[in-house]
């Protein structure tokens with residue numbers, strides 16, 4: 001029997017940069033420019049698809065896009081209050097593959113992998129491979145969803161759910177389509193941003209055919225990530241009747257200034273995407289150098305409120321282990337989570 005040829009996006013993924021030397025050469029940055037930054041990628045490897053590398057300015061070792069994906073020595077610094085599972089994910093998995101923290105919606109972990117490794121991610125320490133859906137796990141997860149008729153929205157997450165091939169995704173969506181109580185299917189994915197090749201006609205057909213409304217929440221942190229290829233992909237996604245939202249993480253020396261955040265909202269709108277959340281960093285081990293303190297975050301958010309129409313202001317939120325939803329942070333907020341200063 002002939003094996004199905006691998007898709008172009010899968011080839012692009014295989015071509016992702018995984019070696020610092022290769023990356024430096026491509027970006028025309030002398031490795032010595034990065035030499036104070038010893039490699040920290042043993043446990044969480046360097047992984048950058050070429051389309052995303054094209055969002056990095058050539059020759060600029062301090063590029064804000066590069067900073068998101070470059071392993072640096074600060075990751076190895078031990079910082080108090082930075083935890084392996086800061087958002088309490090392991091405690092909220094009723095069965096492998098399902099995270100059911102909030103009422104009405106549950107998160108289905110479809111795969112442990114991502115197309116990219118973002119250095120600030122809480123996933124870097126999380127044993128997601130243990131959560132990967134095998135077919136028996138998938139059956140159990142579907143049974144859980146079937147029994148919990150109070151759930152009306154399923155969030156496909158990971159890792160990145162768009163790493164599933166079209167066949168798997170199609171089967172998964174068809175299975176969810178059978179449940180009357182599920183009203184919406186939400187896809188949380190950074191892939192449209194980092195690997196826009198993935199948005200193929202086959203994928204769009206699969207999503208268009210879903211009985212339930214599909215929402216896609218992408219993840220971009222900086223205007224330079226919003227490439228012409230992404231614009232093209234978003235146009236097609238919107239034409240397929242899918243609502244597009246974006247979530248960002250507030251990251252030091254990436255997007256921690258009002259001009260950039262305002263420009264990001266404006267550009268997202270041009271792409272047909274509405275800003276959804278601006279997250280405070282989850283305090284995962286190895287990510288402390290990305291933290292923007294809460295006070296600064298609130299001040300930045302106030303500047304966004306002043307400068308933008310309400311629908312272009314993302315909600316400033318943080319995730320607190322054990323909380324019944326994301327926690328909204330606003331200027332009057334005197335509540336502090338136990339580990340925030």
Ligand SMILES: *Cc1c(COP(=O)(O)O)cnc(C)c1O
Pocket residue numbers: 099100101102105106107155325326
């Ligand atoms: C963030 C998250 C959600 C989604 O929350 P919304 O506020 O609906 O976007 C759902 N489940 C889990 C486990 C989450 O972490």
Ligand code: SF4
Pocket residue numbers: 113114115116117118121122123158159160190219
């Ligand atoms: S794509 Fe999302 S889940 Fe994956 S490493 Fe980046 S931030 Fe983490």
